Amino acid sequence: MLRWRKNAFLGGTAALCAICAVSVASAADTVDPFALSPEQLFDATVMSVSKTSEDLRDAPAAVYVLTGEDIARSGATSIPEALRLVPGLQVARTNASGWAISVRGFNNALANKLLVLIDGREVYDPLFSGVYWDMQDTPLEDIERIEVIRGPGASLWGANAVNGVINIITKNAADTQGSLVSVTSGNDDHAIVTARYGGSMGDGAHWRVYGKYLARASTQTPAGADANDAWSDWRGGFRMDWDPNAQGDTFTLLGEVYGGNGGDLRSVPLLTAPYAYTTDESVSASGANLHGRWSRELGDDSRFTLESYVDLTRRSQFTLKDERSTLDVEGQYELPAWGWQKLIVGGLYRYTVDALTATPIITFAKGTRADQLISGFVQDKITLEADRWIVTLGSKFEHNDYSGFEVQPTARLQWLDGKEQMAWASISRAVRTPSQLEQDLDIFSGVIPPGVLPLPIAVELRPSPNFDSEELIAYELGYRRQLAPEVQLDLSGFYNDYDKLATLSLLTPEIVLSPFHVVLPIGTTNLTKAKTYGFEAVVNWRADDHLNFSATYSYLHMNLDGPPSDLAIASEAAEGRSPRHQFNVRSQWDINDRLSLDTAVYYVDALPAFPVSAYWRLDARAAWRLTDDLQFELVGQNILDDSHREFGASTDVGATVIGRSFYGRLTWRS
Amino acid sequence: MALLNKIHRAGLALLLAAGFLSPAYGQDNVRLVEQEIKAGLLYNFLKYTQWPAEHPNRGVVVCLIGGDPFGGHLQPMAGRTVNQHSIEIRNLQNLQDIDACSLLYIHENQKPNWPHLQKALAGKDVLTVSDFDGFAESGGMIEFTRNDNRIGVKINVDAVAAAHLAVQSRLLRLASTVHTAATD
Numbered sequence: 076m077l078r079w080r081k082n083a084f085l086g087g088t089a090a091l092c093a094i095c096a097v098s099v100a101s102a103a104d105t106v107d108p109f110a111l112s113p114e115q116l117f118d119a120t121v122m123s124v125s126k127t128s129e130d131l132r133d134a135p136a137a138v139y140v141l142t143g144e145d146i147a148r149s150g151a152t153s154i155p156e157a158l159r160l161v162p163g164l165q166v167a168r169t170n171a172s173g174w175a176i177s178v179r180g181f182n183n184a185l186a187n188k189l190l191v192l193i194d195g196r197e198v199y200d201p202l203f204s205g206v207y208w209d210m211q212d213t214p215l216e217d218i219e220r221i222e223v224i225r226g227p228g229a230s231l232w233g234a235n236a237v238n239g240v241i242n243i244i245t246k247n248a249a250d251t252q253g254s255l256v257s258v259t260s261g262n263d264d265h266a267i268v269t270a271r272y273g274g275s276m277g278d279g280a281h282w283r284v285y286g287k288y289l290a291r292a293s294t295q296t297p298a299g300a301d302a303n304d305a306w307s308d309w310r311g312g313f314r315m316d317w318d319p320n321a322q323g324d325t326f327t328l329l330g331e332v333y334g335g336n337g338g339d340l341r342s343v344p345l346l347t348a349p350y351a352y353t354t355d356e357s358v359s360a361s362g363a364n365l366h367g368r369w370s371r372e373l374g375d376d377s378r379f380t381l382e383s384y385v386d387l388t389r390r391s392q393f394t395l396k397d398e399r400s401t402l403d404v405e406g407q408y409e410l411p412a413w414g415w416q417k418l419i420v421g422g423l424y425r426y427t428v429d430a431l432t433a434t435p436i437i438t439f440a441k442g443t444r445a446d447q448l449i450s451g452f453v454q455d456k457i458t459l460e461a462d463r464w465i466v467t468l469g470s471k472f473e474h475n476d477y478s479g480f481e482v483q484p485t486a487r488l489q490w491l492d493g494k495e496q497m498a499w500a501s502i503s504r505a506v507r508t509p510s511q512l513e514q515d516l517d518i519f520s521g522v523i524p525p526g527v528l529p530l531p532i533a534v535e536l537r538p539s540p541n542f543d544s545e546e547l548i549a550y551e552l553g554y555r556r557q558l559a560p561e562v563q564l565d566l567s568g569f570y571n572d573y574d575k576l577a578t579l580s581l582l583t584p585e586i587v588l589s590p591f592h593v594v595l596p597i598g599t600t601n602l603t604k605a606k607t608y609g610f611e612a613v614v615n616w617r618a619d620d621h622l623n624f625s626a627t628y629s630y631l632h633m634n635l636d637g638p639p640s641d642l643a644i645a646s647e648a649a650e651g652r653s654p655r656h657q658f659n660v661r662s663q664w665d666i667n668d669r670l671s672l673d674t675a676v677y678y679v680d681a682l683p684a685f686p687v688s689a690y691w692r693l694d695a696r697a698a699w700r701l702t703d704d705l706q707f708e709l710v711g712q713n714i715l716d717d718s719h720r721e722f723g724a725s726t727d728v729g730a731t732v733i734g735r736s737f738y739g740r741l742t743w744r745s
Numbered sequence: 746m747a748l749l750n751k752i753h754r755a756g757l758a759l760l761l762a763a764g765f766l767s768p769a770y771g772q773d774n775v776r777l778v779e780q781e782i783k784a785g786l787l788y789n790f791l792k793y794t795q796w797p798a799e800h801p802n803r804g805v806v807v808c809l810i811g812g813d814p815f816g817g818h819l820q821p822m823a824g825r826t827v828n829q830h831s832i833e834i835r836n837l838q839n840l841q842d843i844d845a846c847s848l849l850y851i852h853e854n855q856k857p858n859w860p861h862l863q864k865a866l867a868g869k870d871v872l873t874v875s876d877f878d879g880f881a882e883s884g885g886m887i888e889f890t891r892n893d894n895r896i897g898v899k900i901n902v903d904a905v906a907a908a909h910l911a912v913q914s915r916l917l918r919l920a921s922t923v924h925t926a927a928t929d
Binding site for chain 2: 106108109111112113114116117118119120121279620668703
C-alpha cells in the first residue's frame with residue numbers, strides 16, 4: 076500500500092512524478108534480470124506499463140494511495156464512499172447520489188478547489204469548477220488505485236488543483252483478462268450489476284469490455300419524508316492496451332458511454348405568496364468519452380507521451396440544462412538526465428464548448444460559450460547530494476479565457492535517509508480560476524417574503540465578469556519513516572494563505588414594478604482572505620501476512636476574514652462546513668484462505684455551520700471465497716447509527732439523512 | 746576519513762554525470778516488468794536447487810506447459826549456463842517427455858489440468874513452478890505470488906523433499922514456506 080507507482084496518464088501521477096521526477100532507470104534496457112541475485116529480484120519493483128515506478132515514500136508531497144484491494148475491502152459501492160478512508164479529505168454524503176468532497180477544507184456540494192481525474196481525463200465541470208460525483212461511477216472492480224495528493228502544485232495541469240488532486244486510475248487491460256460478473260443487492264443499493272470480459276489479440280495487445288447498471292434507493296429527509304432522490308445509472312465501455320514486445324512504445328485507448336437518472340427536492344422561489352414551493356426535481360445526465368495515449372521510452376532514460384481525449388457531457392434538471400463538448404491534447408517530454416539535473420517539459424491545449432439552456436432559475440446573456448486553454452509546464456529536479464538532498468523547481472503557466480495568464484510555481488526540498496526516512500518541505504502558489512458560474516450566470520436564488528420590507532425581496536446572483544482568480548500560497552512539510560519493518564508512519568502538515576476568495580457581495584437594491592418587488596442583487600467579488608492550517612497522520616501496521624491495521628487522523632483549522640454581513644452574505648461560513656477532527660481505524664484480516672473480515676471505524680467532527688453533529692460510523696465486511704471462481708460478501712455500513720445528517724443548511728429542503736445499510740454481493744471470476 | 750568522503754562523493758558525482766547511477770548499481774531497488782523478475786527468479790531456482798546425482802549429464806532443461814507467459818523475457822535464458830550446464834528451453838507438447846525436464850513451468854491455464862499433471866509428475870525429480878493461486882498448497886513446489894509491487898514465492902517444502910530435490914536455504918529464507926494442505 077505504501078508503494079506508489081507513477082500514473083500511466085499525464086494529468087495525474089505522471090504529473091506528480093514530474094514534481095518528484097525520480098531518476099527512473101531505463102531498467103528494461105540496462106538491467107539483465109539473469110544477472111541479479113534472488114535478493115535483488117525479490118526486492119525489485121514491478122513496473123507498470125508506463126515502465127516507471129516509485130516508492131510512495133520517495134514522493135515529496137502528501138500522497139495517499141487507495142489500492143483496488145483497499146477499495147474492495149472497504150465495502151464501498153461508489154468512488155466517493157471509498158474516499159472516506161483518505162486522510163485530509165472531507166467526504167459528506169448529501170443525498171442518494173450526491174457528495175460534498177474537498178481536500179483540506181472549503182467543503183461544499185460545489186467544492187471547487189479540487190482537481191479530479193479519471194485516467195488523466197479531468198472530470199470536474201468547468202461550469203462551476205466542481206464534480207458531479209453521481210456520474211463518476213466507474214466499476215470499482217476496474218480501478219487499479221486512487222491516488223490522492225493533498226496540497227497544490229502536485230499536478231502539471233489544471234488551475235483547479237488548489238487544495239489537492241484525486242486521480243482515479245483504471246486497470247491495464249492485461250490485468251482484467253477473463254470474465255467477471257458481480258451482482259450486489261441491499262437496502263441502499265438495490266442492485267448493482269457489473270459484467271466484464273477481457274481478451275487478448277497477441278503481440279502484447281489486450282482489451283476488455285464492460286457494462287454496469289446501478290439502482291439506488293431514495294433516502295429520507297430529516298423529517299422522515301421521502302427525499303425523491305432514488306438514482307439509477309448505466310454505463311458501458313472498453314479499454315485496449317497494446318505493449319508491443321521489445322519496443323519502448325505503449326498504446327492505450329479507452330472509451331465509455333453512460334447515462335443516469337435521479338432527483339431531489341428543490342425549493343423554487345416565487346415573487347408572490349407563498350414565495351417558495353418545494354418541487355420534486357428530476358435529474359438526467361449522460362455522456363461519452365474517448366481517450367487515446369501513446370508513450371515511448373527512449374533508450375537514454377528519457378520518454379515522451381502524447382495523448383488526447385474527447386469528452387461529451389449533458390445534464391438536465393429543473394435548475395440547469397447544459398451540454399458540453401471538450402477536446403484535449405497533451406504532450407510531455409522527460410529529457411535525459413543532464414549532469415545533476417532532470418528536466419521535464421509539457422504542454423496542453425483544450426477547447427471546450429458549452430451550450431446552456433435558460434431555466435426559471437438560471438439565465439445568462441449568451442447561451443453558448445467556447446473557451447480555449449493553453450497550458451505548459453517546465454520542471455527541473457536537481458540532485459544536490461546523491462541519495463540525500465534533492466530540490467525540485469517547477470512552474471505551470473496557462474492562459475485561459477476567464478482570468479488570462481496565470482503562473483503557478485512550486486519549489487520542493489527533499490531529504491532522504493536511505494529507505495528508513497524521508498522529509499520534505501515545499502512552497503507553492505496556486506490559483507482557482509473563475510468559472511461561468513461567477514462570470515456569466517444570473518441565478519434567481521430566493522425570495523425574502525414581505526416582513527423586513529413591505530415588499531418581497533428577490534435575491535439574485537448577478538454575472539460578475541470582473542471576478543478574478545482565487546489565490547493560494549501554500550507551505551507544506553512532510554515526514555515519512557519506516558518505524559519497524561512492518562510499521563510505517565507518514566506525517567504531513569500545511570499552512571495555507573488564501574487571498575481573493577469568492578465573496579457574495581451585496582449590490583445596490585433595485586425596484587421592479589411588475590410584479591412590484593425589490594431585487595437584491597449579489598455580485599461575486601474577491602474580498603475574502605483565509606488562513607488554514609492542519610496536519611494529517613497515517614500509521615500502517617502489518618501485524619502479519621494475514622492482518623493489517625491502518626489509522627489516519629486529520630486536523631483542520633480554518634480562519635476566514637471576509638466582509639461583514641451588511642456587505643456580503645456569509646463570507647466566513649466556510650469555516651463551519653468542514654470538520655476539524657477526523658479519524659479512522661481499519662483492519663483487514665484474512666482469517667484463512669477462504670474467509671476474510673474487514674472493519675473500519677470513522678469519526679467525523681461536527682459542522683457548526685449546519686445542523687450536523689459529530690458522528691461515528693462503523694462498516695464491516697465479510698468475504699467468503701466459496702470456490703476459486705466465486706466469492707460472496709456481506710457488508711454492513713453505518714452499522715451503529717439509525718441515521719445521521721452529513722451536510723446541508725437547516726433551510727436546505729433537499730437535505731437528507733444517511734441511514735444504516737446492508738448488502739450482499741456475489742462475484743464470479745473466470 | 747574526510748579524504749575518503751571526498752573521494753566517495755567525487756565518485757558518485759562522476760557516476761551521476763555519466764548517467765551510470767542506474768538502480769542496479771546504486772542502492773535503489775531495481776524496477777523491472779513482472780515477467781522479467783519471474784524469468785530472473787526461474788534462473789535462480791535452477792542455480793539454487795540441487796537435483797539428485799543420478800542424471801549428472803542430463804543438462805538443464807526448462808519446460809513450459811500451456812504456453813509461454815513470459816512475453817519474450819524468458820528466451821534470453823536459453824544458452825546461458827548454470828552450474829556449468831547450458832540451459833535449454835522447451836515447450837512441452839507431450840507429457841511423456843516430462844522426464845527430460847529439470848524444471849516445469851505450468852501456465853495458469855493448466856490449473857484445471859493440475860491434478861492430472863501431478864499424477865504424471867509423481868516420483869520424478871522435476872521442480873514445478875506456477876503462478877496460479879493455491880499451487881503450492883496443492884502439492885506444487887514453487888508458486889509465484891504478488892505482494893503489492895513485488896514478486897514473492899511460496900515454496901512447498903514437502904513437495905520439494907518428496908521429489909528428492911534440495912532447495913538451498915538462501916532461497917528458502919526469502920520465500921514463505923508452506924506444506925501440502927490436508928485433503929479431506
